[in-house]
Amino acid sequence: MAQSQQTVFDKRTHRRIQVVTPRLNYVYLASKFLEGRAPQEVAQEVLAHLEAAQQANRMLLGLEEFQKIAQNSLDDLDPATRQALHNALGDDLYASVRSTPLHTLPRETQETIIAELGRRALTVIYRQLLLGVIGELWVDYLTQMEALRVSIGLEAYAQRDPLVQYKSRASTLFQDLIQNMRLGVISRMFTYRPRQISVVQTTERSAVAEEQEPAQVSEGKEESASTQPIDQKKELQEKTGLASKKKRRRHR
Numbered sequence: 012m013a014q015s016q017q018t019v020f021d022k023r024t025h026r027r028i029q030v031v032t033p034r035l036n037y038v039y040l041a042s043k044f045l046e047g048r049a050p051q052e053v054a055q056e057v058l059a060h061l062e063a064a065q066q067a068n069r070m071l072l073g074l075e076e077f078q079k080i081a082q083n084s085l086d087d088l089d090p091a092t093r094q095a096l097h098n099a100l101g102d103d104l105y106a107s108v109r110s111t112p113l114h115t116l117p118r119e120t121q122e123t124i125i126a127e128l129g130r131r132a133l134t135v136i137y138r139q140l141l142l143g144v145i146g147e148l149w150v151d152y153l154t155q156m157e158a159l160r161v162s163i164g165l166e167a168y169a170q171r172d173p174l175v176q177y178k179s180r181a182s183t184l185f186q187d188l189i190q191n192m193r194l195g196v197i198s199r200m201f202t203y204r205p206r207q208i209s210v211v212q213t214t215e216r217s218a219v220a221e222e223q224e225p226a227q228v229s230e231g232k233e234e235s236a237s238t239q240p241i242d243q244k245k246e247l248q249e250k251t252g253l254a255s256k257k258k259r260r261r262h263r
Contacts, residue, residue: 073129
């Protein structure tokens with residue numbers, strides 16, 4: 012949600028302060044729709060709309076993940092995904108479909124799998140979003156605290172105790188940090204899209220990766236072994252060249 016800043020005069024501290032207030036982009040249209048309605052009713056309707064949007068987003072992400080592994084069975088998936096789908100499907104249903112390709116399963120079972128995959132994908136997205144917002148705002152907070160620490164000594168010229176002013180402003184900055192974190196996460200929850208996300212990995216991919224890793228190591232060893240005689244030969248040539256130069260100098 013968009014925000015606006017307004018400069019007001021604080022009667023208690025006799026100072027100018029910045030007040031951040033949320034605002035609607037279409038304020039007149041919104042006021043027309045909200046006219047005569049109770050605030051609690053509007054809040055419930057907004058929450059219901061956001062929950063429906065979250066559910067649709069979860070199903071969309073789950074469908075995208077399901078299409079990647081539609082040709083595989085549950086036994087081909089990584090252990091974490093198998094455990095999550097096991098909990099979602101139940102013991103009996105999971106045991107009966109674990110070796111069946113996913114695209115041949117009944118529609119209800121596919122929807123359950125899609126919902127679980129979407130939930131895990133959305134959890135990863137929210138984790139990335141939360142860490143990104145916290146990291147960004149935390150850096151800004153540390154920068155502001157450093158600037159405050161450097162400039163707080165000037166409060167003495169205004170006959171104010173620098174220590175008291177430092178504690179007061181530091182507390183205000185920290186409260187603003189917490190509020191901005193909440194607003195940042197909530198405002199980006201329905202618009203944030205990662206570049207690439209994959210919460211499912213098949214055992215075939217992991218096996219191929221394990222096979223490629225020893226091959227790369229062996230190739231590196233062969234290259235080092237092949238280059239070792241060449242390096243030794245160069246060292247011998249350099250030593251013999253230096254020895255011949257010394258002999259020539261002695262004869263002279």
